[in-house]
Amino acid sequence: MLDTAPAGVLEIVGDRLPSRVRAALSRYTYGPAAFKVDFAIDGDIPWTNPDCRRAGTLHLGGAAEQIVASEAATTRGRMPDRPFVLLGQQYLIDPTRSVGTTNPVYAYAHVPHGYEGDATDAVIAQIERFAPGFHDRILAVSTRNPAGLEAYNPNYVGGDIAAGANTARQIAFRPRVTSNPYSLGVKGVYLCSSATPPGGGVHGMCGLYAANTALSLL
C-alpha cells in the first residue's frame, strides 16, 4: 500500500510499473500550495464580528467575488494581495493548548504552486482586516513555506496539500483514467493516498477502497 503522491510511486516502484501507468503518473498535475503560519498571541483575536470569537475555524476571504478572484490568481500562479486564509483558534474549546494568556493560532494561506516568497505579512494583513489590532497581540510567529511543507511530507509536491490538482479531469479520474485507480499494474502494490478517489478531504475513504481492492484481488 503506497500512501504517496504519484511522484512517490514513481520514485519507489517506477521501474516496475507498466509503461502506460508510468506515463500516466508522470502526467499527473499538482495544484496550488499552502503557506503555513502559526502564531502565539496574547489574549484573544479582536474580531470585529462577535460571532467569530466563538468559531473554532474561520475562512478569511471577504466577499464571494474576492474569494473567486484570489483563488483564480493562485491557481494561475500569481500571488494575490489578499490570499484566502484558513484560521483555527482551537484553544477556545481546548484550553490545554494555552499557557496563561498566551494562545496558539493556526493559519495557512492558499498561495501559488511552489511559491518561493514570504506570505507571512499577507496572512497577518488578511486577519487584521477582520480583526483590527491582531498585529499588536502577536508574541511569536512560526512559518512553513511550500518547500518546507514538501520537505516535511513528500506528498505535498510544490506545497500542494491535496496531493494533486483538483482539475475536472483529476476529480473524475485520479490519478489516471482507469476502472481501478488503486491498482498500479504491479502484483501486490496498490495506491491508497488522496491521489486516488474520492480525493483529499474525504478522509479514510481512499484507504478503504484501496484495501477492498487489494482484498478482492487476493
Ligand SMILES: Cc1cc2nc3c(=O)[nH]c(=O)nc-3n(C[C@H](O)[C@H](O)[C@H](O)COP(=O)(O)OP(=O)(O)OC[C@H]3O[C@@H](n4cnc5c(N)ncnc54)[C@H](O)[C@@H]3O)c2cc1C
Ligand atoms: C496544513 C494542512 C492543513 C490541512 N487542512 C485540511 C483540512 O482542513 N481538511 C482536509 O480534508 N484536509 C486537510 N489537509 C490535507 C490532509 O491532511 C490530506 O488530504 C490527508 O492527510 C491526505 O492523506 P493521505 O493518506 O493521502 O497522505 P498523508 O496523510 O500525507 O500520509 C502520507 C504519509 O506517507 C509518507 N510519505 C510520502 N511520500 C513518501 C515517500 N516517498 N517515502 C516514504 N514515505 C512517504 C508521508 O511522510 C506521510 O507520513 C491539510 C493538510 C495540511 C498540511
